[in-house]
Amino acid sequence: MQKAVTLAPANDATAFISNLAQRRARCMSASLGTTMIYPHQPLTLVRGQGQYVFDETGKRYLDCTAQNLCISLGFAHPVTVAMAGEQMQLMQHCTSLFFNEQPILYAEELLARMPKGPDWVVQLVNSGSEAIDLAYMMARAHTGYFELVSLRNAYHGLQFGASGSTAFSYNRWSSAAMQGFVHAMHPDQYKGAFGAVLEPYLSELRRSIFSSTCGRIAGMIIEPIQGSGGVVPMPPGYMREAFKITREAGGLCISDEVQTGFGRLGSHYWGFEAHDAIPDIVVLGKGMGNGFPIAAVVCRRDIAESFAKVRFFNTYAGNPVASAAARSVLKVIDDEGLQAHALSCGERLLTGLRKLQGRHALIGDVRGAGLMLGIEMVRDRSTREPAVDEGERVMARMRDAGFIMVKGSPTRNTFRLNPPMCITLDDIDALLDAFDRALAAE
Numbered sequence: 001m002q003k004a005v006t007l008a009p010a011n012d013a014t015a016f017i018s019n020l021a022q023r024r025a026r027c028m029s030a031s032l033g034t035t036m037i038y039p040h041q042p043l044t045l046v047r048g049q050g051q052y053v054f055d056e057t058g059k060r061y062l063d064c065t066a067q068n069l070c071i072s073l074g075f076a077h078p079v080t081v082a083m084a085g086e087q088m089q090l091m092q093h094c095t096s097l098f099f100n101e102q103p104i105l106y107a108e109e110l111l112a113r114m115p116k117g118p119d120w121v122v123q124l125v126n127s128g129s130e131a132i133d134l135a136y137m138m139a140r141a142h143t144g145y146f147e148l149v150s151l152r153n154a155y156h157g158l159q160f161g162a163s164g165s166t167a168f169s170y171n172r173w174s175s176a177a178m179q180g181f182v183h184a185m186h187p188d189q190y191k192g193a194f195g196a197v198l199e200p201y202l203s204e205l206r207r208s209i210f211s212s213t214c215g216r217i218a219g220m221i222i223e224p225i226q227g228s229g230g231v232v233p234m235p236p237g238y239m240r241e242a243f244k245i246t247r248e249a250g251g252l253c254i255s256d257e258v259q260t261g262f263g264r265l266g267s268h269y270w271g272f273e274a275h276d277a278i279p280d281i282v283v284l285g286k287g288m289g290n291g292f293p294i295a296a297v298v299c300r301r302d303i304a305e306s307f308a309k310v311r312f313f314n315t316y317a318g319n320p321v322a323s324a325a326a327r328s329v330l331k332v333i334d335d336e337g338l339q340a341h342a343l344s345c346g347e348r349l350l351t352g353l354r355k356l357q358g359r360h361a362l363i364g365d366v367r368g369a370g371l372m373l374g375i376e377m378v379r380d381r382s383t384r385e386p387a388v389d390e391g392e393r394v395m396a397r398m399r400d401a402g403f404i405m406v407k408g409s410p411t412r413n414t415f416r417l418n419p420p421m422c423i424t425l426d427d428i429d430a431l432l433d434a435f436d437r438a439l440a441a442e
């Protein structure tokens with residue numbers, strides 16, 4: 001049988017990495033090089049187990065990224081391995097042109113975790129961006145309106161529709177395919193344009209709809225905590241009021257739960273539930289499959305019915321192996337009490353980080369919920385000037401110490417902590433210790 005990967009000879013890791021770098025540059029697309037986390041010293045990952053990943057030399061790291069929040073339960077979780085493996089043996093794919101029970105079981109089990117009230121249904125796809133695009137198509141089909149509102153500092157993915165709503169110039173194209181999106185001011189309570197308030201952001205949203213749309217919109221999309229924007233939580237009341245404004249303008253309310261869903265926030269299963277705001281459409285992805293590519297739109301039945309006016313098909317949607325993996329996520333979150341665990345681990349981490357903030361002037365702000373936390377690094381707490389280079393050095397020290405802790409925000413100065421939900425309190429204490437030492441070395 002062919003070997004899955006090559007392992008580095010123990011004495012020659014540098015040559016191994018440079019060989020991979022050359023081969024990757026030769027045979028894979030250049031766009032891959034635009035998002036490297038450690039561009040000057042790439043990290044090769046060979047294996048994952050629980051909350052840890054291992055490089056080609058066997059060195060272990062605590063993965064505080066959960067591979068972009070995709071690993072919810074942990075790497076190689078035995079329940080995911082068993083459920084997906086069993087389905088793999090039985091039948092690895094069945095298109096939605098036929099019946100298969102796995103995606104139906106998944107939809108039933110997922111809907112049991114949605115808030116009571118709306119008559120929800122599920123449509124499965126393969127990635128977050130695809131699900132976002134589908135949500136926009138549904139909103140447009142249902143309302144008959146075209147324009148959509150998203151927030152500045154938002155990230156909703158990079159297909160043409162999704163990237164129209166993503167609000168970073170470095171992710172956008174000068175293309176007619178991206179038209180129809182308006183970006184309202186995001187209510188950032190740490191460094192937002194109007195400060196730590198609520199009403200001015202809401203009136204700016206009203207003005208954006210008035211000035212930049214025909215006054216009637218297809219919908220508005222919100223991340224309950226903006227993830228790629230640097231972990232910026234929506235302040236209490238914002239989602240509820242913004243949804244009201246959206247509905248007054250004829251639009252549907254979309255919650256992007258690609259990062260905030262499935263109990264990661266600890267206090268609630270879904271991010272919107274912390275805001276007393278019920279959306280019309282919910283978008284899911286990332287940790288939904290514990291590493292398997294699967295995503296979904298959950299919406300009201302009448303919205304799905306409006307969308308059924310056109311034929312929509314997606315070859316791999318509802319793939320039974322990915323559906324089985326996604327079922328393992330729902331099961332293990334319940335069986336192992338991972339939502340409550342995310343809450344207690346998140347509190348320990350947040351408290352520890354706030355203590356470090358008292359000792360290290362470089363930490364400007366610590367924020368987020370559960371196991372979705374952000375640490376904003378600043379040179380000066382009053383001007384909030386981003387401490388980019390300092391953060392790079394801290395990140396390199398953390399890597400040496402065995403912690404993959406990376407920055408992600410448009411100003412490149414916010415560490416984002418989103419570990420697998422099986423992280424332990426001991427891991428958190430070790431992480432805090434290492435971070436303390438990495439900061440002290442500045």
Ligand SMILES: Cc1ncc(COP(=O)(O)O)c(C=O)c1O
Nearest residue numbers: 127128129155156157256258259
């Ligand atoms: C909040 C949010 N929505 C949508 C997406 C798009 O997901 P994908 O990368 O799977 O297309 C992302 C990806 O990072 C995201 O963070």
